[in-house]
Amino acid sequence: MTLLxxxxxNPAAMVSKTTIAALALTALDTTNLRLGFTAPSNGIVxxxxxxxxxxxxxSPFNPSILLGVLSGSTVMGVVSANGYPQAAVGxxxxxxxxxxxxxxxxxxxxxxxxxxxxYGVEVGVxxxxxKYGGPNDGTAGTAFGGFVFEIWDT
Numbered sequence: 001m002t003l004l005x006x007x008x009x010n011p012a013a014m015v016s017k018t019t020i021a022a023l024a025l026t027a028l029d030t031t032n033l034r035l036g037f038t039a040p041s042n043g044i045v046x047x048x049x050x051x052x053x054x055x056x057x058x059s060p061f062n063p064s065i066l067l068g069v070l071s072g073s074t075v076m077g078v079v080s081a082n083g084y085p086q087a088a089v090g091x092x093x094x095x096x097x098x099x100x101x102x103x104x105x106x107x108x109x110x111x112x113x114x115x116x117x118x119y120g121v122e123v124g125v126x127x128x129x130x131k132y133g134g135p136n137d138g139t140a141g142t143a144f145g146g147f148v149f150e151i152w153d154t
Contacts, residue, residue, distance in 0.1 A: 002153040004037040004045065010146030017119060019053060019063035020127065025120040028130075031115040031151050035057055039107035040153040047077055049117055050099040050148040054141075055128045064123035065130060067100035070123035076115060077104040080122075084141040095144065098130070103154065117149045 009032045017028060027033070037084055038047025039045065049067040081098035107113060134143030 001046065004040070004151045004153050005035040006148075006150035007033065007035060007056065008032055008146040008148055009132065011133035012135060014131060014142060015142060016055075016129040016131045019065055019119075019121050019125065019129050021121065022123075023119075023121040024059055025068050025078055025118045026089065027116040027118050029072055030116055030149065031057065033147060034114060035117075035149060035150050036112060036114045037113050039109050040132055041109045041112060042154065043103050043107040043109050044154045045152050046101065046103055046152040047115070047152040048099070048101050048148065048152070049081075051130055052144045053078060053083065053096045053098055053128060053134050054094065054131050054144065058069055063121060063125040063128045065098065066120035066122060067119050068102075069104065069118070070118045071113060075118075077102050078118075078120065081119075091127065115151065117147065 065079045065081050069076045079100045079102045083096045083099050131144040132147035
């Protein structure tokens with residue numbers, strides 16, 4: 001497989017996208033998490049998205065989120081994000097790495113496309129968020145690592 005375009009977006013200031021209530025698929029950042037590419041000959045690309053959820057102290061469960069890609073307002077692909085806890089689940093300090101890997105099919109070979117990384121919320125949890133970025137200052141709860149957005153030729 002060949003990487004067509006990819007980005008690890010890790011801004012100096014932490015970004016928090018709310019996951020407390022249901023939300024239709026919404027672009028995360030149309031400046032920094034937007035990728036352009038040319039569709040391969042088979043018209044299929046693989047998309048990988050990864051980030052972190054955090055802050056859900058009211059419940060032992062993290063929010064149920066979707067990760068996907070938009071082309072303008074068209075949903076090109078979306079899946080339920082897999083979660084991987086990094087600490088004792090249920091504490092407000094728990095980081096849960098979330099990842100999505102899926103295929104986008106039906107693209108026209110040789111055509112240029114632009115995809116925006118996006119998220120949606122199916123089941124919200126109080127005080128929670130999809131978070132990325134933050135300062136490298138050693139203070140707990142201020143840095144969440146970068147958000148990964150990759151588009152691969154299959």
